[in-house]
Amino acid sequence: CMEYFASNFHWLEESLGHVEDDYVLFDCPGQIELYTHLPVMKQLVEQLQQWEFRVCGVFLVDSQFMVESFKFISGILAALSAMISLEIPQINIMTKMDLLSKKAKKEIEKYLDPDMYSMIEDSTNILKSKMFKKLTKSICGLIDDYGMVRFLPFDRSDEESINIVLQHIDFTIQYGEDLEFKEPKECEEDKSALVDEYFQDHVNE
Numbered sequence: 001c002m003e004y005f006a007s008n009f010h011w012l013e014e015s016l017g018h019v020e021d022d023y024v025l026f027d028c029p030g031q032i033e034l035y036t037h038l039p040v041m042k043q044l045v046e047q048l049q050q051w052e053f054r055v056c057g058v059f060l061v062d063s064q065f066m067v068e069s070f071k072f073i074s075g076i077l078a079a080l081s082a083m084i085s086l087e088i089p090q091i092n093i094m095t096k097m098d099l100l101s102k103k104a105k106k107e108i109e110k111y112l113d114p115d116m117y118s119m120i121e122d123s124t125n126i127l128k129s130k131m132f133k134k135l136t137k138s139i140c141g142l143i144d145d146y147g148m149v150r151f152l153p154f155d156r157s158d159e160e161s162i163n164i165v166l167q168h169i170d171f172t173i174q175y176g177e178d179l180e181f182k183e184p185k186e187c188e189e190d191k192s193a194l195v196d197e198y199f200q201d202h203v204n205e
Helices: 002-006 009-016 040-050 069-086 102-112 116-126 130-146 159-173 191-204
Strands: 057-062 090-095 151-153
Touching: 002 009, 002 040, 009 040, 040 069, 057 069, 069 090, 069 130, 090 102, 090 159, 102 151, 116 130, 151 159
Parallel strands: 057 090, 090 151
Antiparallel strands: none
């Protein structure tokens, strides 16, 4: 289906039109192979850029899936793979925060801005095989070396959480650049403080 879509971009061009300040959302399929080793999504990105659209990828990961170190490492590798494959700015979102228990929210806080060396310790303590310990250490080292994957929490019941995510996306594509320049509310310097505030508010509820 996606390959057929990629061979018929003229239909997409006619459907999109060229109205100034259009904000277009593509709700993409979830099959990871589309963003890792198949060219279809890359072709879509390149075509949109040729039409002078500013493109930003938003990579969604289910927070309920990410509450264990091994699953988190898998998720972060998938996000990194998509970033490398598509070669566009990417915002990584941890979704469904509102569905987590209080205990899970406390656990998942460390995954939003991860310390991969801590992940190595958490993972290797479970593993008995020296070979898998070495592999896990190498993978965590690779992720830490790139240092490009950070997650924003998304809680659909929290308007502030939604606004923070939207601000990051707007800033990335410089949407409404003729308006007053604004940086995302959650800059790298104060990101951890805002994340702490988010969790403090929600864990206390």
